[in-house]
Structure formats: C-alpha cells, structure tokens
Amino acid sequence: MDQDKERTLVIVKPDGVQRGLVGEIISRFERRGFKIVGLKLMRITPELAAKHYEAHQGKPFYEPLVAFMTNGPAVMIALQGRDVVRLVRNMMGALNPEDAAPGSIRGDLAISKRYNVIHGSDSPESGAREVGLFFSADEILDYSRDMENWLKHE
Numbered sequence: 001m002d003q004d005k006e007r008t009l010v011i012v013k014p015d016g017v018q019r020g021l022v023g024e025i026i027s028r029f030e031r032r033g034f035k036i037v038g039l040k041l042m043r044i045t046p047e048l049a050a051k052h053y054e055a056h057q058g059k060p061f062y063e064p065l066v067a068f069m070t071n072g073p074a075v076m077i078a079l080q081g082r083d084v085v086r087l088v089r090n091m092m093g094a095l096n097p098e099d100a101a102p103g104s105i106r107g108d109l110a111i112s113k114r115y116n117v118i119h120g121s122d123s124p125e126s127g128a129r130e131v132g133l134f135f136s137a138d139e140i141l142d143y144s145r146d147m148e149n150w151l152k153h154e
Contacts, residue, residue: 007078008085008121009130014072016117021109022075029079038078038135044070076134085127088120
C-alpha cells in the first residue's frame with residue numbers, strides 16, 4: 001500500500017459528542033495535515049459494536065464498553081495520510097487520561113479511562129478493517145489536495 005494512502009478510523013465517542021468536543025478533535029487532525037476521507041454522525045448498533053470490539057469479547061469491560069458506545073451518537077472519521085495510524089495514536093495519548101501527556105487529546109479532554117472521548121485504530125491492518133466496518137466504499141472519498149504535492153518534495 002502507498003504510505004500516503006494509509007487509513008485509520010477515529011471515533012469521537014458518545015462522551016465526546018455529548019461534551020461538544022467534535023470540532024476541536026477534528027481540527028487537531030486537520031491542523032496536523034491528515035486528510036478526512038470519510039465523516040459521519042451515527043448511533044452504533046449493538047451488532048456493529050460487537051464486530052468492532054470482537055477481540056475483547058469475554059473480557060470484564062466488554063459489556064459496559066458496548067453499552068457505552070451504543071448509548072448515544074458518535075462521530076466516525078476516516079483519516080488518510082503517511083503513517084496516520086501511529087501519529088493519530090500519539091496525538092490521542094494514553095488510554096488512561098491520568099497517564100496521557102498534556103497536549104494529547106486524552107491528556108487535555110478525557111475525564112476517565114472509560115470516558116476517554118476517542119478511539120483510534122491500533123495498526124494499519126486494523127485501520128483498513130475498521131474503516132470498512134463503519135464506511136461503505138462509496139462513503140470514502142479519494143481526492144487530491146495541493147499540500148500533497150508539496151509533501152512529495154520532502
């Protein structure tokens with residue numbers, strides 16, 4: 001895969017939507033230079049949450065996590081860019097906001113480990129899988145930006 005075509009799924013979780021943090025979170029990714037190729041507000045169904053979190057089935061936090069993720073609207077963001085998975089995870093900060101660096105999304109905005117406002121794919125493979133779970137092929141827009149031409153010369 002072309003490095004510039006790597007994709008990740010970011011979810012602004014229901015707590016982030018309820019607290020009015022969607023714009024701030026999106027703007028952080030835009031300022032970083034990532035391209036938004038998919039964006040939508042939706043309520044995650046229990047079936048979709050089960051597919052998304054299937055690796056955690058049977059763990060003690062699984063049922064509360066699914067209940068939380070399905071209890072209100074969330075914003076799905078498909079981001080694309082060079083090394084986007086790793087860089088987004090760095091921007092998100094540690095899962096527990098007490099351990100997240102100031103300046104990271106969770107360090108600045110999260111309330112607790114459970115209410116940590118954001119999800120991001122943990123690998124390029126997960127990114128491709130998760131984007132495919134939440135977006136149909138016709139909901140992903142591939143387009144060019146002048147900035148991409150500038151970056152090719154670095």
